[in-house]
Amino acid sequence: MTKTHTINQLLHTIALLLIVSVSHAQPLDASFTYQGKLKYQGQLANGSFDLQFELYDVATEGVSIANTIQLDDIIVNNGVFIVELDFTDPTIFSTQTWIAVSVREGNSVASYTLLSPREKIKTVPYTLHTESMAINSVGSDAINSNEIQLRINQSCDADSSIQSIDANGNVTCQDDSVGLTTVTSQDITDGTITALDIDNTTIQQRITGSCPTDYYLISINPNGSVNCIPFPYSND
Numbered sequence: 001m002t003k004t005h006t007i008n009q010l011l012h013t014i015a016l017l018l019i020v021s022v023s024h025a026q027p028l029d030a031s032f033t034y035q036g037k038l039k040y041q042g043q044l045a046n047g048s049f050d051l052q053f054e055l056y057d058v059a060t061e062g063v064s065i066a067n068t069i070q071l072d073d074i075i076v077n078n079g080v081f082i083v084e085l086d087f088t089d090p091t092i093f094s095t096q097t098w099i100a101v102s103v104r105e106g107n108s109v110a111s112y113t114l115l116s117p118r119e120k121i122k123t124v125p126y127t128l129h130t131e132s133m134a135i136n137s138v139g140s141d142a143i144n145s146n147e148i149q150l151r152i153n154q155s156c157d158a159d160s161s162i163q164s165i166d167a168n169g170n171v172t173c174q175d176d177s178v179g180l181t182t183v184t185s186q187d188i189t190d191g192t193i194t195a196l197d198i199d200n201t202t203i204q205q206r207i208t209g210s211c212p213t214d215y216y217l218i219s220i221n222p223n224g225s226v227n228c229i230p231f232p233y234s235n236d
Contacts (some may be wrong), residue, residue: 031086036101037079044079048106055087056098059118064100066092075105097121195223 034053048157051074055066064186066087076080099119102112140150143165156162156173163174195205209226211217219227 006070009037015089031084033081034085034099035080038076038081038103039079045076046078048075048179049081050074050075050104050106050108050112051081051083052112054100054102055092056100056118057095059120060099093121 003168038049050072052072053069054064057065066089069085069087074083078103097120099121100120101115103115104110104112143150147223149165150167150169152165152169152171154169154171156171157177160173161176162171164172166172198205204220205222205224207220207226208224209220211226211228215228215230217226218229221227
């Protein structure tokens with residue numbers, strides 16, 4: 001992106017022509033590279049210059065929306081200078097912005113000359129993310145409690161248990177005796193208990209295995225299968 005600025009007044013009898021190029025170093029950052037070209041009396045400028053940069057959300061007038069960046073004694077070589085600008089907050093580029101540039105000679109203490117018009121910065125879609133975070137750097141205010149559970153720092157008394165936990169980590173307890181009843185055979189429908197319901201360390205599962213001819217049973221497994229060995233034979 002290029003743009004030509006012409007100073008409307010002389011700066012210590014030096015007429016400057018500024019051609020700028022703005023490119024974002026990273027879409028996830030508030031910093032970008034700003035390249036300009038200075039001409040002095042029709043020739044490419046050389047030497048040092050002081051530059052000021054301000055950011056606006058309107059093309060004219062308005063109030064600066066970010067910190068003013070002042071860079072002293074920027075070296076211009078064959079008319080070209082390149083600087084890195086960082087306006088700290090990347091969200092300011094979520095809307096259209098314009099950058100205003102002011103300049104003076106590097107050995108001067110005079111007022112800056114504001115270049116006109118402001119330079120329009122083209123915005124591009126971007127996403128904010130982080131590759132890593134410092135340990136313990138994320139607190140409860142930073143999370144979405146609809147998706148991440150806040151720290152559970154409560155417990156239930158003896159003879160009670162947790163019934164529910166809310167988004168803020170608070171627990172609701174219930175008495176362990178609530179809802180407990182004694183189950184009798186009258187409460188069980190015939191034929192509804194299967195092998196998956198029983199504890200086969202205390203109840204034998206249905207015996208479905210058998211031994212072939214000339215074998216006899218020596219043991220029954222918990223799952224109802226059997227173990228067999230052949231009958232011993234005598235040659236007498």
